[in-house]
Amino acid sequence: MRTPGLMERRILMTHSLPDNANLGWLKKSAKQLLRQWREEGREAKLADAQFFLAREYGFPSWRSMRQTIEAGASQSSQSHPDDAVDPNVHFLQLVGRGDLDDIRQAVRKTPGLVNVVTAHPFWGGRPQPLHVAVETNRHDVFEFLLEAGADPDGSNRDYDNWSPLMLASSRRRSAMIDRLVAKGATIGLCEALLMADDEKVETLLADERLPPMIARPSGSLLALARTEMAIERLLALGVSPDGKDRWGADAMEALSRLGTRGQPLLEAMVRHGKQIKPEELARMGNHEALERRAQSSPSQVFADPVFKAAVDFKHTELVTWMLSNGANPNARSSSGSRETALHSAAWNGNLAMVRILVGAGADVSLLDEEHANTPLGWSEVSRTVTNNPDCDLVTAYLAKLE
Numbered sequence: 001m002r003t004p005g006l007m008e009r010r011i012l013m014t015h016s017l018p019d020n021a022n023l024g025w026l027k028k029s030a031k032q033l034l035r036q037w038r039e040e041g042r043e044a045k046l047a048d049a050q051f052f053l054a055r056e057y058g059f060p061s062w063r064s065m066r067q068t069i070e071a072g073a074s075q076s077s078q079s080h081p082d083d084a085v086d087p088n089v090h091f092l093q094l095v096g097r098g099d100l101d102d103i104r105q106a107v108r109k110t111p112g113l114v115n116v117v118t119a120h121p122f123w124g125g126r127p128q129p130l131h132v133a134v135e136t137n138r139h140d141v142f143e144f145l146l147e148a149g150a151d152p153d154g155s156n157r158d159y160d161n162w163s164p165l166m167l168a169s170s171r172r173r174s175a176m177i178d179r180l181v182a183k184g185a186t187i188g189l190c191e192a193l194l195m196a197d198d199e200k201v202e203t204l205l206a207d208e209r210l211p212p213m214i215a216r217p218s219g220s221l222l223a224l225a226r227t228e229m230a231i232e233r234l235l236a237l238g239v240s241p242d243g244k245d246r247w248g249a250d251a252m253e254a255l256s257r258l259g260t261r262g263q264p265l266l267e268a269m270v271r272h273g274k275q276i277k278p279e280e281l282a283r284m285g286n287h288e289a290l291e292r293r294a295q296s297s298p299s300q301v302f303a304d305p306v307f308k309a310a311v312d313f314k315h316t317e318l319v320t321w322m323l324s325n326g327a328n329p330n331a332r333s334s335s336g337s338r339e340t341a342l343h344s345a346a347w348n349g350n351l352a353m354v355r356i357l358v359g360a361g362a363d364v365s366l367l368d369e370e371h372a373n374t375p376l377g378w379s380e381v382s383r384t385v386t387n388n389p390d391c392d393l394v395t396a397y398l399a400k401l402e
Helices: 006-011 023-039 048-056 062-077 087-097 100-109 111-115 129-135 139-147 164-170 173-184 189-194 198-204 228-236 251-256 259-270 278-284 285-297 304-312 315-323 341-347 349-358 375-385 390-401
Strands: none
Touching: 023 048, 023 062, 048 062, 062 375, 087 100, 087 129, 087 375, 100 111, 100 139, 111 129, 129 164, 139 173, 139 251, 139 278, 164 173, 164 189, 189 198, 198 228, 228 259, 251 259, 251 278, 259 278, 278 285, 278 304, 285 315, 285 375, 304 341, 315 349, 341 349, 349 390, 375 390
16 A cells, blocks of 8 residues: 555645644654554555645645744744734633633634634644533533534544544533534444444444444544443454554553443453453552452552552542552653642542542652643643632642642
């Protein structure tokens, strides 16, 4: 198989680079594109994928695009912060913060904003306002956007092909799911898997083959399954659990991130020969299985990644047991922001976990390595980004300790 030709690249040059383009996200996009090409049997190198993306955004080369982004970052750092904000990104910031009055005013002036595609105001990717409203759980903004003409199916190509309905299903936002369906959102295989709609999945797989899908998220389809039936059907059709998503997670890791809900799904995978890692057991809060493993491999069970996974998924009893057996209260993530366990608990608005960690000696002054922020700062940011009122309690508690 060959890589796309020049004519194909010209056809796909439909995107403009946002003013605050994120080079890290583009690098991940290039790597994911390369993985997809290789899964399709194409012979390609990372440089091919980088060149393809550069041409798609209207640049003659990856180097040219990188230099443009780096120059923009340098200029923006020397000017007033607001000068570098893309107006469309600013609109998504309003959506994420839930500033409904300002949103209404902006849409009255520019109705097309409800379907704008632009850089995410809080992390990577290029979503639409409806995506951000779902993610930040802003029900009033979500409703306004739909009534103002937001497409319930979304334009999802630049957001790893996650539709608004998929996001709502993944986050178990039932009222949003109902409204999107009522508005005519398409329920394809990805949506049906995330909605745990076995009847719809069976209908779509009635021909004993995967239906042709123009777009789907990176990684394995098994990562989207939410029932044992769906796991069994996809495995029977030869779907590999090993494909990794944009963040490097295979199906086992992705399913373990469902917490306790992931346990029966991973057990179904085990019946087909997969092995569950200690980190995955910790995410699901499987205390019993970890105790058994600790008898033969204590260094693995009480390692930082496993402890951090237990904190991330709010398993306070498991965390207390691990701390009593020597787990590190200042354990950091091995990738991304390299945040500590306390950062994670603060982001979750989990005051009980924060108290446990502080009582065990967690350092409230440690900074993450991407944003150079404390756990207190993470709690304050999370209050805006996740719309979680529990963060207020965490913020008040940590503020007294600094």
